Amino acid sequence: MIGIYPGSFDPLTNGHLDVIERGAKIFDELVVSILRNSEKTSLFTVDERLDMLRECTAPWPNVKVDSFDGLLVDYARERGARAVLRGIRAVSDYEYELQMAWMNRKLDSALETVFMIPSESYSYLSSRLVREIASLGGNLTGLVPASVDLRLRTRLGVAPLAPK
Ligand code: PNS
DSSP: OEEEEEOTTTTTTHHHHHHHHHHHHHHHHHEEEEESSSEEEEEESSHHHHHHHHHTTTTTTTTEEEEEEEEEHHHHHTOOOSEEEOOOOSSHHHHHHHHHHHHHHHHOOTTEEEOEEEEEEEETTTTTHHHHHHHHHHOOBTTBBBHHHHHHHHHHHHHHHHHH
16 A cells, blocks of 8 residues: 655654654555645755655655655556545644545545644644744754754754754
8 A cells, every 4th residue: 555645845844754654654655755846935945855855764665755746646646546644733734634635535536635643742843833943043953853954054054053
């Protein structure tokens, strides 16, 4: 059973990795895929985000990394995926996720959406807040992988945090 975990991953957080780890236990193959034609302006290029994903998902041999254009349902069909995986942190995510799941079902009734709940320690974590905290020099320890932290500080020109 192949599952697709789609998203922006700008940047990858420990919350995403928590969902990836859970998904890798459920699916035979989990394809983590970055949307290429997003309307959002991104901090990292797709290639940079692919690199970060590759580095951080190396421990799971059944996790593949990719990017896609166009409709998710078309991409899922091309990859032979039966399900889309999404993480839900809080009730506030639910409405948006439900709308997407219903629309994807309308577009392809054979494709299921599977929701997983990340650890509660990541329930307040988002890529948007990570970008903001990084740009303001805040401490992201435990929220993003160390390699992502370093890339954020390099990209934003913020000095690494001195050890306490
Ligand atoms: O991490 P994000 O930005 O919340 O991910 C959103 C994503 C990539 C899952 C969604 O925008 C998507 O699937 N886009 C592909 C285009 C598409 O199929 N749109 C209709 C979805 S209902």
